[in-house]
Amino acid sequence: MHGDLIHADDLSLNFGDVTVLDKVGFVIPQGSFVSILGPNGAGKTQLLRIMIGLLNPTSGDITRHFDIKAVGYVPQRLNVDPTFPITVEEFLQLYLQPRGWWVWQKLPKLDDIFAVSHLLKHRIGQLSGGQLQRVLLAGVLSTKPKVLFLDEFSSGIDPHGQAEMYHHLHKLNEKHGISIIMVSHDIDVTAQYADEVLCLNKQLICTGRPQDVFNQQNFEKMYGIPLTKVNEHHHDA
Amino acid sequence: MTLDTLLQLFALPFMQRALLAGLCIGMAAAFLGVFITLRNLSFYSDTIAHSALAGIALGLLLNISPTVAAIIFCIGIGIATVYIKNRSVISLDTVVGVIFSAGLSLGVILMSLLPTYRSELFSILFGDILTLSWLDVGLAGAITVGVVIFLLYTSRRLLLMTFSQDFTFVRGVNGVALDYAFFIITALTIAVSIKIVGIILVTGLLILPAAVAKNIAHSFKQLVWLAMIMSVVATITGLTLSLLFDLPAGPTIILVSATGFGLSLFARR
Numbered sequence: 001m002h003g004d005l006i007h008a009d010d011l012s013l014n015f016g017d018v019t020v021l022d023k024v025g026f027v028i029p030q031g032s033f034v035s036i037l038g039p040n041g042a043g044k045t046q047l048l049r050i051m052i053g054l055l056n057p058t059s060g061d062i063t064r065h066f067d068i069k070a071v072g073y074v075p076q077r078l079n080v081d082p083t084f085p086i087t088v089e090e091f092l093q094l095y096l097q098p099r100g101w102w103v104w105q106k107l108p109k110l111d112d113i114f115a116v117s118h119l120l121k122h123r124i125g126q127l128s129g130g131q132l133q134r135v136l137l138a139g140v141l142s143t144k145p146k147v148l149f150l151d152e153f154s155s156g157i158d159p160h161g162q163a164e165m166y167h168h169l170h171k172l173n174e175k176h177g178i179s180i181i182m183v184s185h186d187i188d189v190t191a192q193y194a195d196e197v198l199c200l201n202k203q204l205i206c207t208g209r210p211q212d213v214f215n216q217q218n219f220e221k222m223y224g225i226p227l228t229k230v231n232e233h234h235h236d237a
Numbered sequence: 238m239t240l241d242t243l244l245q246l247f248a249l250p251f252m253q254r255a256l257l258a259g260l261c262i263g264m265a266a267a268f269l270g271v272f273i274t275l276r277n278l279s280f281y282s283d284t285i286a287h288s289a290l291a292g293i294a295l296g297l298l299l300n301i302s303p304t305v306a307a308i309i310f311c312i313g314i315g316i317a318t319v320y321i322k323n324r325s326v327i328s329l330d331t332v333v334g335v336i337f338s339a340g341l342s343l344g345v346i347l348m349s350l351l352p353t354y355r356s357e358l359f360s361i362l363f364g365d366i367l368t369l370s371w372l373d374v375g376l377a378g379a380i381t382v383g384v385v386i387f388l389l390y391t392s393r394r395l396l397l398m399t400f401s402q403d404f405t406f407v408r409g410v411n412g413v414a415l416d417y418a419f420f421i422i423t424a425l426t427i428a429v430s431i432k433i434v435g436i437i438l439v440t441g442l443l444i445l446p447a448a449v450a451k452n453i454a455h456s457f458k459q460l461v462w463l464a465m466i467m468s469v470v471a472t473i474t475g476l477t478l479s480l481l482f483d484l485p486a487g488p489t490i491i492l493v494s495a496t497g498f499g500l501s502l503f504a505r506r
Contacts, residue, residue, distance in 0.1 A: 049403075052406075054403055054407075068409055071407045073403060075403060083451060085450075085457060086396070086457040090456055090457050090458070091400070094397050095404065095408070098393050098397045098405070098408045098409075098410055099394065099410070101390055102392055143408075
């Protein structure tokens, strides 16, 4: 660990009368694999957007020790018009090199861990939700980010694909020191890969290593129901 | 009318000016229209066109060139649209709807203040490509060069922005500046195009070639090329038909594009 990546103090976010985040404070060290956990409507996505700089908090301070150009971001979902005539290859070209003139450079060879090479000539609107998430992650990783923000990125991907992705992300974090901050509903994945958890339900319920904070008391505070029920809901979903 | 007579008509200076200006503005509008269509900004282009009426009326009232007044007014509307969009929680569609109503109402009121009936009103509404001067052709050429250079330089960023404003941010692109530039260039192109097809039909010049191309294209590159080709075909065919059957030129060009759109539905991917 080499210092702080993000330092947040008393972050609050309100949309009119609605409180989305209430005095949330935390420190994320460089090189961490952080999972933001919480029920629907806990403010996870908005907190992630504030961390990236896409959204300003209503009050509070946040200090980011990273260059925005070193950030990779995969949103929860991308609403693509299915009739949008652009191929996966064109999309990846412009994502990799958004600046510059019309000339479309040849796409560098992709690390095909996410099995997207055979999709390059497909129109992006023809992809399934899972395929689109694979393409986005492949594109984002091709920019060699130092910090990855992932918002429930694995939704729509089959379990085998998810396992491969998490394994790859874990390797990137361990071997290359890439900081990963992800929003997740998956308690098992969080317990297996994250070295830090932010438990959120508008307020910060707990923060620390999964093995230290995953207990009955914190889960009841976060979800309003006991841990066993949370697991049942999670496995039913 | 024989082919020889038709060729002789196309050799006349007013027809050459019409063809040159029509091809220039048509191609610029088609390229721009690709992004307008992809970003669902058709209503914005209609708003700029209708607001131009206020600019033209202001020009006539103040005794300055109506085209220059329309250009300045339309650019002002473009800037106001982005400014309000960025500082308001209401949707762009609603912002544009408000500006549309206000701009058009102002235009009608200013027109009513003109002391006498102005015969140019009909050509403002429906365009008059056959009465263009060489100065108009020069202006159309300059705008075309400007628009094409702007789009060649920014197309990748504009396209990424079409997918997601968040992506432009994390890829280090200044989305706000890009948005202002795009809305201003669109306003400028519309203001200049009004002389060719008029306020009512200018949106067709922007949207129709891109809409035809969108039905057929598989990739973005195909989309741009097909939109430009459709615009060239519509301009040449529309002008020819207007000569053959003594029809108003602007609406004929638009109807040719609309026919192309109808046919493209059958070729839809």
